[in-house]
Amino acid sequence: MGSGGGPAGPFGRLLRELRQDRRLTIEELAEASGVSGRAIGDMERGRSRRPHRGTVTALAQGLELDEPAHARLLAAARAARPGPQQAESVRVSPHTLPRGVRDFVGRQGELAELRALAREAAEGGEGRDAPAPPAAVVYGPPGSGKTTLAVRLAEGLTSSCPDGAFLVDMRGLDERPLPADQVLSGLLGSWGVPDAELAGLGAEELLARYRDLSARLRAVLVLDNAGSEDQIRPLLPREGRLLVVVTSRRTLAGLEGVRRVELGALNRQESAALLRAVVGTGRVDAEPAAANVVTELCGHLPLALRVAANWAATRTSWSLRRLADRLADEDRRLDALSAGDLRVNSAFALSYSRLAPEAARMFRLLSLVPGGDFGVPPAAVLAGVSLPEAEDLLEELLEAGLLLTARQDRYRLHDLLRLYAASRHRAEDGTEGSLAARSRLRHWLLDTAVLAGRWYEPDYGMPPADPGRLVALDDREQAARWIRTEGDSWLAAFREAAAAGEHTRVAEVAEAMHWFSDHWVSWGHWVEVYERAAAAGAALGDAGLEATHRNYLAWAYWACARRHHEAVDAALCALCLAEGAGDTLQQAWAHAYLGWLRDAVDDLPPAADHYRRAMELFTEADDVNGYLQVCCGVVRLMRATGRPQEAVETYRGIMETLADPRHRDRIPPNVRDFTTLSAVYSVSFVHLDRGDWREAADALRGIRGQFDARGWHKQASKVHLHLAHALARLGERAEAAAEYRAVLWLEGLVPAEVREDARTGLAALAGGRPAPPPRFTL
Incomplete structure (x- = not known):
């Protein structure tokens, strides 16, 4: 009969060769490494060809x-594993629930209480007269499993x-905890509110929008x-x-x-159950006294217990008594962790001491990663290794319990583990070494930010090919x-550059982000970016x-923060500086x-x-892109001041400029598309005001769906x-009804008065009555 295994692969042959060179039997290697003799034999004979990195390290x-x-x-060992699959390009909400642990144990009383609340x-009930929905605060010391419990609860409420x-x-422990308004913007974005709409909401409007949407959700936050x-x-x-x-x-x-x-x-029972779930029931039940010692040395804290248990799980031939002895030794040698008298340091130290040198180095370096979570590339940059090597090291840390998973393909460090990694x-x-690693990461983050931002700049676009990117x-x-995903990280690097006096670098990054910033107005940090750039x-x-950056700051003050007075001051300061420097282009901007800011307040x-x-x-500066942007503002202004013919003539000038072959390569496709959309949308109001229904219908048909594709639901609903x-007044009733219904399909995403106008118009069509006089507002 066959053995059931194939011929030994390269890993198995190399393992046997190394063992025999050291004159070790399989049993002796099992005793020295903690890996079971059966597992070693299977690897050498080719039965087990894909060992975990932690096992290889042991x-x-x-x-x-x-x-x-x-x-x-x-x-x-890496060669024996299947190659990494190409990740799908999927947009994932930044507030997606992380994957919960598979071996959750205990906390039944707490879960029952929270499920009753759910x-x-x-x-x-629904409506303003119903009582407010219940809310819970789960509190406790670090490492007690608060997040794990909350995720477990949420996973069971589908x-x-x-x-x-x-x-x-x-980020309540950070130097800059997340402010409530930033949370509101992020959640509303995850719930489908477009960035352009968020940008136009003041603090009170933002809160009102959140309350309106959250009142209609059956969800857990x-x-x-x-x-x-x-x-x-x-x-x-x-x-x-x-x-x-x-x-x-x-x-x-409070x-x-x-x-x-x-x-x-x-x-004690829950602690033992967690050990059983990770290490195995047989091993724990065979040594109950040693298991009790392990749980005591870990302070019965889930985080410490999980780290220690993961260490034991990869060393199946070692007894729990051996684990307890090692924990006790670490406990004697190490000082208490700065988080207080928690008994977690010994568990961390034990797992850390058994890491391969490169994995231990990666763990230490991860303490330098800014922000909450991170992907493989920043880790590779910090450690100076390839992406596959970095992924292997991160997976080893994950296997050892020294790293946690976050959304999609990202990782995070528990704050206690970050403290421990920083101390090591x-x-x-x-x-x-710390300065060198931090500098390496900062330069990579800012280099990448510049390349990404320049995709949106008229004079750049796609970065040059680089196989090493x-x-x-x-x-x-x-x-x-x-x-967006790395916003916290590159912003932290940007702040570091500013603090280090890297003024040219700060200005370069801010400039690269200028055209992109229109696509993420709700981010909440553009004022800081351009304040720092102006100072640089x-x-x-x-x-x-x-x-230049005072001009950008004027935009950020008004578009992002609704600070009109400061926006005007910034633009006036920019004008004064540009005049002094003889900079025609910045005078134009x-x-x-200033025209935009005055227009905004009528x-x-x-x-x-x-x-x-x-x-x-x-x-004079021969800047066609800036010229076109101002012309779109002039169309709106001419309409507002009762000069419709001048508005139409300005619109025609825009379209002629766009069609001029001399400008074919000077106007980037994204600028050309947006200018056309903005100009047609603005002039359609002139046609509507004058009752030119055919011109209005032709214009609006041409841009129908374009605002929808951008997620700008308010403008889409107006189209x-x-x-x-217009179609109703032209007698094209079927298409008119379809357009009214298209507005109603945007329920929850557009202002109530727009939906009400659509309902009124649809009812008038159905009843054969003339529609009431429309209101054409931007």
Whole structure:
């Protein structure tokens, strides 16, 4: 009979060769490494060809391999595994629930209490007279499993929460905790509100929009790692069926009307159950006394227990007594962790001590990653290794329990593990090594940010091909996805560059982001970006550069923060600087921004003067893109001041400029498309005002669907509504009805008055009555 295994592969042959060179039997290697003799035999004979990296590391330590031999063994193991599959290009919400642990145990009483609360939320009433939906605060010490419990709860609520589960890391322990308005914007974006609409909402409107949408959701929202009541209070819904679960180290006593669920250490039975789930029932039940010692040394904290248990799980031939002895030894040698008197340091140290040198180095370096979660490329940059090598190292840390998974293909460090990694980094790598790694990551993040942002700049577009690039930036979608996903990280690198006095670098990054920023107005950090960039220009003594970023700052103050007075001051400062420097182009932009700002508050005569001067200066500077942008503003202004014919003539000038073959290569496709869309949309209002129904219908048909594709639902609804009005007056009733219904399909995404106009128009069509006089508003 056959043995059931194939011929030994390269890994099996190399393992046997290394063992025999050291004159070790399989049993002796099992004793030295902690890997079972049966597993070693299976690997050598080719029955097990895909060993985990942690197992390979344990074998290397048992064989006492030097680094080159260890690297050979790892390479052979990697070659035996299937290659990585190409990741699908899927847009994932930044608030997607992370994957829960498979071996969750205990906390049954707490889960029952929270599930009862979820049922109460699901059965709650609707409308303003109904009581507010219940909310819970899960609090307890670090490492007690608060996030794990909340995720476990959310995973089990799919039937009662059909609209999904969402998690926001509030970063309550960070130097800059996440402010409530940023959370509101992020959640609304995840719930389908377009960025363009979010950008136009003030603080009170943002909160009102959140309350309106959340009242209609049957979902669970986890606000993880909250630091204060101020972060949470605006996010608690007043009506509806949205269950909010907050996790925090604090009780958040200032929050009223919430259910508090305390998490402490596990009891002895739960601790033993967690050990059984990870290590195996047979091993734990065979050594109950040793298992008790292990749980005591880990302080019955889930995080410490899981780390220690993962260490034991890869060393199946070692007893739990051996694990307990090692934990006790580590406990004697190490100081208490800065988080308090938690007994976690010994468990961390034990797993850390058994890592391969390169994995241990990666763990230490990860303490330098800014932001909440991270992907493989930043880790590869920090460690100076390839993407496959970095992924292998991260998976080894994940297997050892020293790293956690986050959304999609990303990872995160528990804050206690980050503290421990930072302490080892300071002790083992020194200041010089830390500075070098931090600088390496900062330069890569900012280099990539510049390349991604320039996809949107008229004079750049697609970056040159580079086979060594760690992230795909082959189109605008990929570039935008990287900028958004790594926003916290590249912003932290940007701040570091500013603090280090890298003024040219700061200005370069801010410039690269200028055209993209229109696509992410709701981000919440553009004011800071352009304040720092303007300061960098001033520090360099470059008046033209400072004027450029003061102009961008004027946009950010108004478009992103609704700080009109400061926006005007920034544009006036830019104009003064540009005039002093003789910079015609920045003078043009300053007048353009001042016209836009005056127009926004209906201060129309000064707006017209600024627009006219901007057009003259853009013509003098031969900047066709700036000229076209101002012209679109002039169309709106001429309509607002009762000069429809001038508005139409300006529109015709825009279209002639776009069609001019001399400008074919000077106007990027994205600028050309947006200019056409903006100009046609603006002039359609002139046709509607004058009752030119055929011209209005032809114009609106030409841009129908384009705002929808961009996610700009408010403008999309106006196109459908106004087209319906025009078609109804032309007697094209069937198409008009279809357009009215298209507005109603956008329920929850467009203003209530737009939906009401659509209902009124549809009812008039159905009843054969003339529709009421329409209101044509931008």
